[in-house]
Amino acid sequence: MQIETAPEPFSVIGANGDVGGHKVTLSDEELIQCYRTMLTVRAFDDVCMKLQRSGRIGFSVPNKGVEACQVGAASALRQSDFFFPSYRDFGMALYHGVHPVEMMHNMFGNNLDAARGRQMPVHFSFTDPIKYFSISSPIGTHLPQAVGAAYAHQMRGEDNVTLASFGDGGTSSLGFHSALNFAGVWKSPVIFLCQNNGWAISCPSDEQTASDGFAIKGAAYGVPGVTVDGNDVLAMHQAVSEAADRARRGEGPTLIEAVTYRMGGHSTSDDPSKYVPKETLEEWAEKDPVKRFREFLTVRGMWTEELESEWSAAAYEQVNSGAKEAESTEGPRLETIFSDVYAELPQHLRRQGEAAFDLAKRKGDADAGGGAFPL
Amino acid sequence: MQIETAPEPFSVIGANGDVGGHKVTLSDEELIQCYRTMLTVRAFDDVCMKLQRSGRIGFSVPNKGVEACQVGAASALRQSDFFFPSYRDFGMALYHGVHPVEMMHNMFGNNLDAARGRQMPVHFSFTDPIKYFSISSPIGTHLPQAVGAAYAHQMRGEDNVTLASFGDGGTSSLGFHSALNFAGVWKSPVIFLCQNNGWAISCPSDEQTASDGFAIKGAAYGVPGVTVDGNDVLAMHQAVSEAADRARRGEGPTLIEAVTYRMGGHSTSDDPSKYVPKETLEEWAEKDPVKRFREFLTVRGMWTEELESEWSAAAYEQVNSGAKEAESTEGPRLETIFSDVYAELPQHLRRQGEAAFDLAKRKGDADAGGGAFPL
Amino acid sequence: MPTLTLIQAVNDGLKVSMRQDESVLVFGEDVGPKGGVFLATEGLTAEFGKARCFDTPLSEDGIIGTAIGMAANGLRPVCEIQFQDFIFPAFDQIVSEAAKLRYRSGGQYTAPMVIRTPYGGGIRGGLYHSQSGEAYFAHTAGLKVVIPSTAYDAKGLLLAAIEDPDPVLFMEPKALYRHEKGEVPEGHYTVDLSTLRTVREGDNVTVFCYGSMVPVVEKAAAKAAEQGIQCEVVDLRTLLPLDEQGVLDAARKTGRCVIVHEAPRFCGYGAEISAMIAENIIEYMEAPVRRVTGFDTPFPNTLEHHYLPDERRVLDAIEEVARY
């Protein structure tokens, strides 16, 4: 085998929105859906940052700058496919029709959150309209799980694919190694999407590994690797489409490195000014994925200032009303500490729950509600 | 970067013992030392198998077929270098002057074993005349440790290198991934020696990974990879010498895949006839590393039947007398269960040790010796 | 009814399960053509094909990580970790992932799966082929921990574990693989998880044990009976979730308790049983609650017979609490 990493990441949208000889396979409707989803990601991100700064939610993870990776990838997949996202993948859910209010329930950790507020914000879990696997904080653990889920598809003869999304830092995790190795041997229908956004918190991607980029890591597992311009939504769409086609044809997994940049801090707890060089940030601001896509749409005659205002207002309206609704939704009840540990409540958890319930009532705590321990 | 795996493993000794244009850098004395060490490995292996079959030791690990990897590698390194061996590396210790009796103390798990019989057989540990790191059963854990040891050499400005030896199966371990990644980033003076002997117990190496051989895995970490004929002791010597030179010059780690074959079972607990194809075994018997080296020596006029008998008899004599001595050495004393858990014996272990001691004496057990608990 | 060894019962349980539910599959290192290093999976690849019983690369993280994904996507994986000592590379997948998936997704995603693994000493395996790590897992909410001690229970508990909606760590006492034999019904049956087994009834001393220590305790109890000390011997079988009420009832019955396991004492599983007693029924105790356990050291090889609790050590403790 002979491996070459592309000297330049694969891209479709060129200077001034031109696609050169590339064919655009998305319909106009889909193109608009991509763009509007990117705007919604941006609105969601922006609103969450403000909610966090004003103390109304505890935490968020900036998604600014990586919208094209998320949305381009999602647009290449079907609702019956299985997503194993990272915490920085708002757009994958939004593209496929998860309503911002559902995500806001999680951001506020209320009782309508799938996880009943047990997880930190940005740790979503959805089953409808897409299988968007419950996000976990430990880096890389979901990667072999994605391979396992794909095995179930293979065994049942379904042609669904599994998308596993992770960061440059994630490639150093144990899960990356076992997942790619198993997927290579099993020829798993999995797309490994490495979003190289320049940083793992404060560790720059070139101190994360000495390899020549991240796509080349596929060679260690017999998994083809491709490098894609992650700020180009159409390039992302095409790369993921091709990988999905290969996977559905039974030809196995692909590793995609999407080269992009994290335009905010790692999270709301992080101060990136301590380590991110200002010039690099400015350079990447020029390459903004929304702007890039807008240029393309403009060339196509699909974008105007008026449309932008309308779409943006609609996005903010959806997100803000979602936030409002989530904020006014009641918090999780005390019994949610004890439920869902097992399918059935065991003896010892019943006793602990009853004791907690009695104490909360004695303290006049509203979380306990009235009556007896309901489990 | 452009990566190519050698279409054919690098080899030196050709048909009929000819080295073609290759230069032999080992002195005649060293060549003989290599050969005699290989004979000693074979004798040690043979004797251990017999000791196990007759129930005098509990376990062994066949080393037959992989002698050239061990000895070729060891011959390229200095006594001040640091070895992180696997359980199938008898020859590395023997080449550098560890006496068979020292190894036999471990095989018998007696009181002169460095580990006082706490470990299973073949889990050696030596500090003199070489640093041969204590072998552990979990696969791959020693690899990041080797990188850490190398960091200490770097930090102190010493030009020692570290050799980390492991199998084809070991490349799937977590330790492999973290070790190569850290070594790539740190430019560690480490030689990663992957002995691809065809099997990880019953898993053939081509089901271990879908990559095109094992050397290519280095590409994932920016670590150059080379493929070497592992049954050719001179090729092994040269590859490891070059890697060591690079490392000493501060140019970082190398991954060497040594292509060889395990000519016995995985261990004395394994029945390879259930899964190893007979034809493959016969093919590899033809490529026997001792025979191969012998042909080279013969061409050089350094080998005769008489010398062989003499050397072989000496090897057996050393090994057999070592076994005899080890077998008649007393077993570990009861207190060795409690010592070396910590540098100092804590309260609770003193109490447990005293109780165990009292019980053993009550039962008339000799392991306790006389008197009070001596710790 | 056929008489099977404990390991044959495991093998039979796997076959019964795979025959009746095609979503059940078995994988791990060397479980395919070789049939596993202890032959627990012998014949499975031949009967069910390579898609349902196969070898994996050498990565416990990969084995358990992929099993979680399979389970979350409708399969019922039963994976094997060759020795419990080698489960630690997958500790993160077990503790952070399998155990917490239902909780963190509000039941949207779950991990109904079984991890089978041989544990314990007695085969001269030294530090890394002898450990008893049950306490690491029993401290992990969301996980179930099951340890059989008879052939009958091995099959019945294994089938119950495979059918359970939650992840189960199924630890098999390798010392009993071939030494423990018993009648095992053909076909399908289950033994309920979280139920105790009373091995022997008695009014003087209650002995709690599980897995490999059960036969040791039985022998000690028989010796104790010769001296007129009647032991209630309880095999815990499911360590998590434990039938705590059953444990307390059995402890209260005699007011004199001994707990036996081969794992190290400090923060071992026995501590929980003892603490439970001290917390709930201390007023019924007529003697110290004694633990007979492995020492707080790594597991030694040559001297494993001193390390492992034997009949003598158990009997000493029984006599001591009986006479207290």
Next chain:
Amino acid sequence: MPTLTLIQAVNDGLKVSMRQDESVLVFGEDVGPKGGVFLATEGLTAEFGKARCFDTPLSEDGIIGTAIGMAANGLRPVCEIQFQDFIFPAFDQIVSEAAKLRYRSGGQYTAPMVIRTPYGGGIRGGLYHSQSGEAYFAHTAGLKVVIPSTAYDAKGLLLAAIEDPDPVLFMEPKALYRHEKGEVPEGHYTVDLSTLRTVREGDNVTVFCYGSMVPVVEKAAAKAAEQGIQCEVVDLRTLLPLDEQGVLDAARKTGRCVIVHEAPRFCGYGAEISAMIAENIIEYMEAPVRRVTGFDTPFPNTLEHHYLPDERRVLDAIEEVARY
């Protein structure tokens, strides 16, 4: 003497150690220029250079694995695991390797190293930024487990840990990082490992605690005193090897014991303390031995205030055993 927060004391301890011993080095994720996510390592790269304080790739296995090799080859690594929740990928390196190296090599190779890691709840970190995993490690022979609760102890114990010949897991109560302040001597001093700290003396009830629970217990004890219940409050500080005699003496002093930790109860560290009492001095106990702990569930986010033992829960237990 300067007044420092607990985290400043940690930072100071690292600096003092690195100044006096050039074999000490600090590494982990984001510990370099960023100074760690909690700023424990702030200023170290600037003062000691990149070779002695640096960031690593995202691999806990790599961090701890390389630390073992450094330690075995003459360095004194002090590595950081960003949150204790993320230590599990390195569980194998800790349990199989660091803890067993001295034993398995008869002392030929050893691993004198420190693993620092913040643990526990109170910062709204949910499932994976809040866990208290001490019991997993305290069950591991060969390891030392240390948890400070004051700024003074944080520095003194850390220096002792770095100078210790064995591997030490140093768990820092992140809830106290900025809330706990105290006078901390400049320069070098140590607090001996395996010694207890009597936080408060009293004759009625003994309360054992450590880390983040110490201030909670102190407040509850103050409230109890208002009712005439005098508590002996003991901060365990070193969980392994524990000063068992000291624990038993303190327990016997009052005959009424409460154990408090935020980790889950089942097989938690408190079980060992309780079992030790039930095994050795049950005849002195005048009340059940009560545990006040986190629940046997994963760690919830929104409701963490219910999960964490608070003053009220501790006081309830104190009152109950006092009045028993």
